[in-house]
Amino acid sequence: MGGSAFSSGENALHTPRMPKDIYETVKGRYHAILRELYVHVASPIDGPGKQDFGDIDILLACPKDGTNTDEHGGLSTVVKALGATRCIVNQGASSNLALPWPTLEPTPAPGSNTSVSGTEAKDENAEDKYVQVDIQIFSSAKEMEWMLFRHGHGDLWSILGSVIRPYGLTVDEGALWLRVPEIEESNRNRAKVFLTSEPSDVLEFVGLPIGNCFEEPFQDAQAMYEYVVQCPMFSVPPLKPAQDRKDASADDLEKLKSNDRRRMQQRPAFRGFFDEFVVQCRSAGRFPERRTSRVQITKEAFARFNVEGEFKARRDAFLLDKQKETIWNKLIKGSIPVPQQSDPEAINYRSCLVKALKRIILEDDESYGVRPDGSFKGEDGFYSFENVVEFVDRYQDTVGEAAMQRQNARYSEHKRAKAAKEANAQAQNQ
Structure with missing residues (x-):
């Protein structure tokens, strides 16, 4: 082609x-x-x-x-x-x-x-x-x-990307990023914390020599592969008991992302690394032990690029959002039974109650006159589900009554305003 x-x-x-x-x-x-x-x-x-x-x-x-x-x-x-x-x-x-x-x-x-x-x-x-x-x-x-x-050296960064990805690193069209593990499964972009867009810094951080490798092509694919394995994040676990080489290769492929598996079909150099070079390394007993860990790489990124504050702030904000989703969907709405469709008053009561509980618990609304004995959050800034459940169980009737009073007052005010508007219109027509 x-x-x-x-x-x-x-x-x-x-x-x-x-x-x-x-x-x-x-x-x-x-x-x-x-x-x-x-x-x-x-x-x-x-x-x-x-x-x-x-x-x-x-x-x-x-x-x-x-x-x-x-x-x-x-x-x-x-x-x-x-x-x-x-x-x-x-x-x-x-x-x-x-x-x-x-x-x-x-x-x-x-x-x-x-x-x-x-x-x-x-x-x-x-x-x-x-x-x-x-x-x-x-x-x-x-x-x-x-x-x-x-994009230098063809498939080089596709191969390196698959090597560093399990350690929380991503190289894309803009930079090198550190991923927040708690976020990456549900929101890839939100999980990425910027590290650097300087090529030399990237190579140094992933443990690869700079030399003249980005001045001329590698002599052959084998030379490129040998360059890749200088990265301390590369390892080849030895065969497990009762596991043959075919099973081990299948395990290696299973760890690849879907787009990497597509590259296996389309890119000979990429395929050669996993189908041939990794197999050769395993047979020769090369790199059998992990030389580092995701935790260690994260600590090194904090020290080198000064991103610990942003990393933890982003992680905590995400976890807090997830807590709020759980509180709203399970601890508030999930704890208040849904009435029969034939009971409109009960439906209205439940609607007012859950909205009021949400405002009190998640939005710090004190206008209902009902507050917890302590705090919904601990010293770490995260919600205590136990405190939330206790508050809902203990005060839902009181909150429901206050919410209905507010609803009725608003409805009465709406009726008065409507009546005054109609009276004013009649007076102008006379």
């Missing part, structure tokens, strides 16, 4: 996979053209061992003329400069360009299996083929640097 953005629909274009020599040649041409327009022009470092490519990713930042700083205006300039045949605009993401396939293809030097010798051969079928180029324009060089880091 080649690039897929233009391969379907009306007037589909043929965008086949590019051999490495063509890929390198046209990428160099496009970079040269775009450097006339932008200060920063780059493509993520390619994954190891790739010999053909479906598309070319190019990232841009800081237009030289200071204009077209918005994504749409900048893209129009890029389309014109590259001579794109067609463009698909994707707001906030890479936009897809279809460019004519080069009519002259590079040919390798005699006895060489690498790139271009300067000799070119005519491609007789160039008119029927196109190159897909994915362009993303960033508002700052810093944002662009992060994306080059995040």
